[in-house]
Amino acid sequence: DGGITQSPKYLFRKEGQNVTLSCEQNLNHDAMYWYRQDPGQGLRLIYYSQIVNDFQKGDIAEGYSVSREKKESFPLTVTSAQKNPTAFYLCASTDSAMMTEAFFGQGTRLTVV
Amino acid sequence: GQSLEQPSEVTAVEGAIVQINCTYQTSGFYGLSWYQQHDGGAPTFLSYNALDGLEETGRFSSFLSRSDSYGYLLLQELQMKDSASYFCAEVRDSSYKLIFGSGTRLLVRP
Numbered sequence: 001d002g003g004i005t006q007s008p009k010y011l012f013r014k015e016g017q018n019v020t021l022s023c024e025q026n027l028n029h030d031a032m033y034w035y036r037q038d039p040g041q042g043l044r045l046i047y048y049s050q051i052v053n054d055f056q057k058g059d060i061a062e063g064y065s066v067s068r069e070k071k072e073s074f075p076l077t078v079t080s081a082q083k084n085p086t087a088f089y090l091c092a093s094t095d096s097a098m099m100t101e102a103f104f105g106q107g108t109r110l111t112v113v
Numbered sequence: 114g115q116s117l118e119q120p121s122e123v124t125a126v127e128g129a130i131v132q133i134n135c136t137y138q139t140s141g142f143y144g145l146s147w148y149q150q151h152d153g154g155a156p157t158f159l160s161y162n163a164l165d166g167l168e169e170t171g172r173f174s175s176f177l178s179r180s181d182s183y184g185y186l187l188l189q190e191l192q193m194k195d196s197a198s199y200f201c202a203e204v205r206d207s208s209y210k211l212i213f214g215s216g217t218r219l220l221v222r223p
Contacts, residue, residue, distance in 0.1 A: 031209045033211060035213070040218075041215060041216070042200060042213050042214055042215035042216045043156070043200065043213040044213075045210070045211070045212060045213075048209065048210060048211070050208070050209050056208070056210075058210075059212075090155060090156070092156075092211070094209065094211070096209060100144065100146065100161040100163075100204075101146070101158040101161065102146070102148075102156075102158065102202070102211060103158075104155040104156050104157070105155060106154070106155050107154075107155055
């Protein structure tokens with residue numbers, strides 16, 4: 001079955017450490033997205049990518065980095081520069097020709113300890 | 114910050130009809146989508162409007178007015194399982210930028 005997979009589901013990080021969240025899709029979608037969601041809040045766009053080897057900053061890119069070396073993969077690194085990284089992170093993808101429906105992974109819950 | 118405005122919370126009775134409004138910014142607007150998210154889960158797609166008018170999908174309908182920069186999601190015959198957060202999302206121009214509103218928490222009471 002086609003879908004979008006995020007791993008791990010739960011992640012604990014010590015302060016000062018970088019961590020990388022995985023996002024893989026087998027839907028053959030061109031566009032991929034990373035969002036951050038804080039408790040009771042909406043989804044805020046961190047980074048997005050229209051095609052391989054290209055990506056753009058969203059509204060809250062500071063302290064995060066991404067790469068898009070393969071169409072199916074869009075990993076997100078939360079760096080030590082991100083001052084408040086504890087949150088729920090969601091990855092999504094869309095068909096660039098339609099853009100009508102975004103498919104989401106099940107999310108990664110990151111906690112700084 | 115968020116450029117889409119939604120009410121933060123709505124409460125309705127089982128079997129009733131509820132409307133969730135969304136206003137958006139006009140620069141580069143391409144279309145408006147709606148998503149449902151249960152607590153701890155991932156958002157799931159409900160509906161999409163690119164043109165003015167009403168789109169109906171079962172108990173859910175979505176409406177768009179480009180001239181008013183406004184849309185709404187209509188939920189009919191409410192069920193307890195409809196208690197969730199609902200987000201409008203704006204697709205912007207040709208950059209594929211997808212921006213979400215802050216969400217409306219719907220509580221369905223017996």
